[in-house]
Amino acid sequence: MDKLKAAGLIGGALAPISGSLAERYNGCLAMLGVSPTKLTSFSVDGIGWSPEVSEEKKEAFYLNIGEANSNAIIITPAQKGKPVHMPFNSFDRDIMTAIFAAYDREIRDITKDSALCVQLDQHMDAYYEPFDLLRYKQISVSFKLLNKLDEIQKEQQELVATFYEGNNFIDRGIHNKLLDSAKKYGDLRQRKLILEPITLTIKSFYTKAFGGIFVLRDFVNDIIVFETMEVFERAIKDTVHDVTLFHISHNELTSTLVNHRITDFNIKKAAKTKRYERIKKHLFVQYLENFEHPLHEVLDSPFLFKKYLNNLDKDTQKKIMSVEIYNQRKIVERDLNIEEVVDMQYTKSLLEPHSSLEEEPRELVWQLLTKIAPTDPLHLYWYDKEQFYKAYDTWRPSYREWVINCILENNEIHST
DSSP states (O other): OHHHHHTTOSSOSOEEEETHHHHHHHHHHHHTTOOOOOOSEEEEOTTSOOHHHHHHHTOTTTTOSSTTOEEEEEOOGGGTTOOOSSOSBTTHHHHHHHHHHHHHHHHHHHTTTOOEEEEEEOSOSOOOSGGGGGGOOEEEEEEEEGGGHHHHHHHHHHHHHHHTSTTGGGOHHHHHHHHHHHHHHOOOTTSOOOOOOEEEEOOSEEEOGGGOEEEEOSSSSOEEEESOHHHHHHHTTOOSSOOEEEETTOHHHHHHHHHTTSEEOOHHHHTTSHHHHHHHHHHHHHHOOOOSSOHHHHHHOHHHHHHHHTTSOHHHHHHHTHHHHHHHHHTTOTTOOHHHHSOHHHHHHTOEEOTTOOHHHHHHHHHHHHHHOOOOHHHHHHHOHHHHHHHHTTSOHHHHHHHHHHHHHHGGGSOO
8 A cells, every 4th residue: 555655546635634623623523423533633535534533433434424414524625626535425526516616715714713514414314225215316415613603603793783772882791792702703793604505416326325326317217236235135125116226246237237328338449448458457467377577567568468368278368358359250250249259357347338428427337337347447446446445455566566557647637
């Protein structure tokens, strides 16, 4: 992991927190019913999640109150535009973008001496079964200020109004209340402290609830894709809901995605892409056992790649090169069936979001495809960092080096 940190590929783009900001952060944790952190300095991402606090608490999603209730903390304007490193839902970052777009000025004002707890409320106290997620169509984003600064502002405004009534300007009691409040909180009367709730529409999404679930809407019919087989097997016993269910490992899932125009599959076009080259090299490394050169040199050199490819047994060579073999044979064998030649890993790995999809559902489908076939290390880093870090620990050191270089070369074209 040290090389990832040195390359800025782990825990990057975070906002530093210390001093009074750390105290306010603990105040927000208390509002959420979470025990305070003992750390005096740490960092937070766009949603207010801290990798250091998470490690201290041994809890990845310490900001959540159960799976149905997500929260965020805004402690500094520096969180604007920051990535969300541990999202519970696929739309978490979009929500933070919407909040800063609506209330950038107010956030800058409030965080001068306070902080915001953000409740992402979908109007459900808890999830009881996966089908509850089908009701998840709107989310209401509401705000609570640390130390109830907005309520104190209202009190100050009411005190001033009382002060100007009749002869109240000579009332020492009112004088003292105004002075005490001003000394403690400053003059709050003209500050932008009131943030009205924001309502956002949720269509297709991913959530880590129930072990990980994709809910795909606005297609031929609703589809739910489960990451956990145990949850899937319980769900298929349901006969009430009109929804198609799949486990992420099902081969029928990929054909359904194509038939419903959620994904495209064009093996001839895919074979010409850099993504295909990354997938092929990733699969190649899984079979390579004996090698004299560092893997990053083998993968970057066409000559070394061919040398070690030819050292493998013929069946393995055919698996790795099955896409090229199929495309070559297809020129003369018009009736050639793809399943006869191309390895199943490729038929899943080379799917891509349908060209008709807009940016938001397109990103979600990339996330789903990466879960289905985690064979492109670059997409694994972009769309499933949690699994990327787990896989990274199992890779050979020289392959890790190649992957890091690959990510650094491509990161400019993809937001982190």
